[in-house]
Amino acid sequence: MRGRMLHIGKDGHLVSQNYGVHGECINSVDRAKLNEDLITAAEALSNVKVTFNHALRKADLDKGILELENKNTKEIIKAEADLIIGCDGAYSSVRNSLMRYVRMDFEQGYIPHGYCELSIPPKIGTNGKQEFAMDPEHLHIWPRHKFMMIALPNPDKSFTVTLFMPFANFEKIHNEKDLLEFFETYFADAIPLMGKDLLIKEYFKNPKGSLVMIKANPYHYKDRCIILGDAAHSMVPFYGQGMNCGFEDVRILDSLFSEFDVKATVQGDSDKSLQRALQAYTDRRAKDLKAICELALLNYTEMRHGVTSPTYLMRKKVESWLHLLVPTKVIPLYTMVSFSNRPYSEAYARHKAQGFWLGAAGTTVGLGAAVGLALAGWKERRHLKDMAELLKVSFLTVVQSAMKLIQ
Ligand SMILES: Cc1cc2nc3c(=O)[nH]c(=O)nc-3n(C[C@H](O)[C@H](O)[C@H](O)COP(=O)(O)OP(=O)(O)OC[C@H]3O[C@@H](n4cnc5c(N)ncnc54)[C@H](O)[C@@H]3O)c2cc1C
Known part of the structure; x- marks a missing residue:
């Protein structure tokens, strides 16, 4: 997508705003598919073993022992690790364990806004084939000051639509009539694209998700444990950086492993190189993670209001x-x-x-x-x-x- 397409006013007057002056683009990626591809790539490595459906219940970071519960049988199994890397999301169990070992500054907050996912299906073109119902080279935004709706294109020519607004507004929509009135007032041009029936079905079926922000520091314990991704920094999704930032965590940790000459094999009881690399990660990364969490929040005001x-x-x-x-x-x-x-x-x-x-x-x-x-x-x-x-x-x-x- 090379820019934002603003749908202004009731008639959805279109205004395009490019992201960059040199035609730079961002990509709309299916997260479930990306997860599958990453797991498949990991499984292809000879030293990787993937175990599904096991939830971490307890971690002894000094001994490197993890207790995991099989979600189907409830059986508890133990696993040993030289280094525990916790990438278990915003409500991380690894982070909860880490908190008992380090004096972690921790901040969690919710914004008053939530989100609901909807969709715009492909339309049938004049040649009888499926086509995008809107320009797929833009991230579409309906900025309505206190709330907004966005739409991103998918490979199957549909759009994933997300309505972000205060929970108080969601709570005012009780039935189909309320919903259609609301859409006719604020997103009239989107109704024919979505189709009334699909809009009603998805709005009442899909959950209204909350948006959490989490900041933590430090991210590691000695040479034993580190948290990455949302486990370390959960941000509101308005800069489209949450997952990108998680990938950057990995790139930076990897570069620190090289910088501090961390070896793949354990270096005695305590691996000083690894400990220095993890310490450097916490020291260098904290200000960047704080900054992106703040920028993500600021971008919400920009997207729903500033752009107009x-x-x-x-x-x-x-x-x-x-x-x-x-x-x-x-x-x-x-x-x-x-x-x-x-x-x-x-x-x-x-x-x-x-x-x-x-x-x-x-x-x-x-x-x-x-x-x-x-x-x-x-x-x-x-x-x-x-x-x-x-x-x-x-x-x-x-x-x-x-x-x-x-x-
Ligand atoms: C509406 C919305 C839109 C977004 N849009 C974007 C975007 O455009 N661009 C972007 O970059 N990011 C976006 N994000 C953010 C992105 O989804 C997250 O930053 C990203 O998924 C974080 O990845 P993660 O692997 O750290 O955590 P998660 O994706 O949360 O994965 C954590 C994993 O750990 C597992 N887990 C949790 N607890 C345990 C346990 N106790 N034991 C074992 N396993 C456990 C979970 O099952 C899950 O598989 C968006 C988020 C939202 C909510």
């Missing part, structure tokens, strides 16, 4: 122009987060530094344009050239001062 505000649009335009003009000096936040391996904390700090001057440049251009248009109304035509010159000079002055500060 003139100030936001002005800033985006100015930022894109400056990025084209001086690509290494001004980089849009989305580009830094989604299209580079720049650490999240660095991207966030740089975005804040750029913010003031982009705001100043945007305001100057906006004010200049407004004044120019007003004056142009009563001045003679020959003054328009001077006005354009004035605008150009004021814009360049602000840009130059911004550049100096960024340097």
Whole structure:
């Protein structure tokens, strides 16, 4: 998807906003299929054994002994591990065990908004074949300020639609009439795409999920245990980075194993290299995980509200122009987060530094344009050239001062 497609107002007027100035794209990936492919790839390795349907109940991190319960037979089995890597999600049992061994700072919170998954099926094209019902090269957003709906394309030409809104709003929808009235008021253009029957069926059948945020620190215990992915950092899904960040955890841990020369075989009772690598992971990763959790939350305001505000649009335009003009000096936040391996904390700090001057440049251009248009109304035509010159000079002055500060 090369950008967002905004569905504005009742008639769903379409506005496209590209993600990057060089045609950068994000991918819509089926998570269940990705999980299956990853498990298949892991199973192909000779030293990997996969065991399904066993839940961790207890972990002795010093001894490296795990107690797992067979979910079908309830039988408890024991497993031994030199290093326990906990990737067991937001409600991690490994993290619960880890908390008993280290002084973990831990924060968990829910936003008042929840989500419900719906869908837009493929439409039948003029040639009788199935087609996407909307442009598949965009992430579709219906921004409605306090809530929003989004749609992402799937390989089978359907769209997965997610309605994000406060639980208080979900609770006001009791029956089919309430639902259709709500959709006709806010998402009228989506109704024919979804089909009333499917909308009603999915809305009342599908669960209303909550959105949890979890921050933890440290992520490891000696050379015995580490938590990665949502177990260490659960964020709201609005930057599309939750799973990406989990993959980045793995990349960074792997690079630290190389940096600290960690060997695959156990180095005595206590593996100092491994311990140093895990300590470095906690030390270096904490600020980035904190940053992406905050950015993810900020992006919700941007997606449901900001994308329609003139100030936001002005800033985006100015930022894109400056990025084209001086690509290494001004980089849009989305580009830094989604299209580079720049650490999240660095991207966030740089975005804040750029913010003031982009705001100043945007305001100057906006004010200049407004004044120019007003004056142009009563001045003679020959003054328009001077006005354009004035605008150009004021814009360049602000840009130059911004550049100096960024340097
Ligand atoms: C609505 C929504 C949209 C999202 N969109 C995006 C997106 O666009 N892009 C993106 O990058 N991320 C997105 N995410 C986030 C993404 O889904 C998560 O970040 C990702 O799934 C985390 O992966 P994980 O492996 O750490 O944890 P999980 O996917 O939660 O996997 C944890 C695994 O551990 C298992 N487990 C749990 N407890 C135990 C136990 N006691 N014993 C044994 N096993 C256990 C679970 O069964 C599960 O298999 C979204 C999330 C939501 C809710």
